[in-house]
Amino acid sequence: MDVTIVDYKSGNISSVINSFKEVAKDKVNIEVTSDLNKIKSSDKVVLPGQGSFKSCIDGLNSINGLIDTLSEFTLYTKKPLLGICVGLQMFADVGYEEVETKGLGWISGKVSKIDNQNGKYKLPHIGWNQINIVKESKIFKDIENNSHMYFVHSYEFIPNDNSVTAATTDYSSNIVCAVEKENIFGTQFHPEKSDKTGLKIIDNFINL
């Protein structure tokens, strides 16, 4: 099996690569590339994302044909894709970080700044927070409810249809921190930095 981590020169993906290689061992081939043919032929795709919504979308746009290839992989061939952090946020129709920026539009919704309630909550939301699993998701197999995950973000994905929400976390309000819509998966937290429970989520995705 081939799992491709999309390398679109946006942010730091070393930790994502290390964690997937740790979990995959020799059973699964982990590719790190932006080569469109390799993405098309892979069995699963991971879309990481660090920095701002705009910088990530710009990064995808800077590689000719990448967004079309990813959309085809996800929406037509319907193979599993996992978005991490801004990788998840980009599923939305629109993001409001820096300037209003059009997203991939795979899951209807928007990405807005977390309401810090006039400074009551510090931003970024950095550290270990518990997840509240609200629907059974394949990537949460053998993950206990209220497990701790590592977060670092200031913006949140607000889907139009709550049925895509797989988990929330409590910070200022109930923030959507995991989504599942058919073959599309996403986590706002960083499984690659969430110790053993995080690695288990990666393992679940690889074994889908």
Added chain:
Amino acid sequence: MLKNRIIPCLDVKNGRVVKGINFVDLKDAGDPVEQAKIYSDGGADEICFLDITASNENRDTIYEVVEKTSKKCFVPLTVGGGVRSVDDINKLLNCGADKVSINTAAVQNAKVVEDSSRKFGSQCIVVAIDAKRKDDGWEIFTHGGRNPTGINALEFASKMEKCGAGELLVTSMDKDGTQSGYDIELMQKISSMVNIPVIASGGVGTLDHLVDGIKSGASAVLAASIFHYGTYSVNEAKQYLASKDIPVRI
């Protein structure tokens, strides 16, 4: 609920840990990778490496250390010490650091903080502030605490937040190494003034000091000696904090 973080810090010199944990079953007490792994297995919420390598020819040793550690530890890794430029930050991130802490360079040229937070995201830019009491305030120092700057610590903290720092690592130079507790007033002043998380550092000698650090408003507490010398394990520290009703990840 968001938990308060406990961050053990390891001093690394020429690629080796100095003042490491003295465990008998350690194969190589100077190996940063092995030490970091002990901490992450013990429940550390993050690991911090402070590179104190003095000579330029050995500066590259930290990259190898970070690269090896990030293949074994799956909790966030912060690396600081000798970070001068956006290019240095890029190199550390590419080796597997999750956050980079900037001290002297941030004071000399705030643009490094602005540029790097725009390029890599605020989430990976930590500004380290070394502060020492002076008159009725605090002055910041650079070059590992050697050079006074005449800059007010509170004003600098506020400026760094505006420049895009994601977190502030605040060390009291008066307290560092004394094991007499954090400079609580300094932590309170900075935490209440900025809207980004503050990591308290410098002076921890007992578990109650960690409690005081969190109560001062800091989001995370950093400590070196109490963990290095095996006085307490990270897990013991967390259990103690939990017993004092401080939310931690256990």
